[in-house]
Amino acid sequence: MGSSEKRSKDIMSDIPTFSAENLQNNLKVIQNSRTFLSIIAGVLAGIIGFNGLIGFVFYFVVMLITSVGLMAKAGFSADLYFDSWNRVLFDGFLGGLMSFVLFWTFAYDLVHIF
Amino acid sequence: MNLGFLVGVFGVLILSHAAYSTIQYRGLLKIMEEEFSRPPINVILELIIGLALCMWAALTFPGKFLSIHPDSDENRAVFLPDNSDFMIFNHRGRLFPPQIDMKF
Numbered sequence: 001m002g003s004s005e006k007r008s009k010d011i012m013s014d015i016p017t018f019s020a021e022n023l024q025n026n027l028k029v030i031q032n033s034r035t036f037l038s039i040i041a042g043v044l045a046g047i048i049g050f051n052g053l054i055g056f057v058f059y060f061v062v063m064l065i066t067s068v069g070l071m072a073k074a075g076f077s078a079d080l081y082f083d084s085w086n087r088v089l090f091d092g093f094l095g096g097l098m099s100f101v102l103f104w105t106f107a108y109d110l111v112h113i114f
Numbered sequence: 115m116n117l118g119f120l121v122g123v124f125g126v127l128i129l130s131h132a133a134y135s136t137i138q139y140r141g142l143l144k145i146m147e148e149e150f151s152r153p154p155i156n157v158i159l160e161l162i163i164g165l166a167l168c169m170w171a172a173l174t175f176p177g178k179f180l181s182i183h184p185d186s187d188e189n190r191a192v193f194l195p196d197n198s199d200f201m202i203f204n205h206r207g208r209l210f211p212p213q214i215d216m217k218f
Binding site: 049 | 122125126129132133136137140150153157158161164165168169171172173176177178179180181182183184186
């Protein structure tokens, strides 16, 4: 009885308790920010006239700036709002790539071809 | 509608104006029979300002980050549910006291 009670206490104390609703809210905020900036980066790349790999380099630069902005928004202390630093820095990094290519080609066609 | 949304709309409008300026510039280059190398300086400045405004809007408009720790000040329970008659504490769960330090 004592050992089983101790074991259950250890199990309960080992698992960290997070507020799942707030974690979901934070992840949704990050996804929305990254999606919107992917679209904006695509429009910018199209207007400037980037071709080939320069456009993808531009996308990753904008995503890095977004990561720094999200770090600043979290107050440079990701422990309060997320379970790890990767959530702020790299989550959703490649998710907006298709949106970027879509709006890149769309803006390029509008400005430079038509 | 709040400030973040307005700043985002304004940034998108600036980008639209930059696109229109680039289209005009391309038409001018066609008349002068020259090659396009890069947009003019004012268009680049408009693009940088538009990107900065949209970056600020993307970081403020989707909402604030909420704390995920149950014991932080944001997640304090400030009221009890109405049906207090159904809150029974004398049950078999009292044999396993919880280790969570909840603040009420």
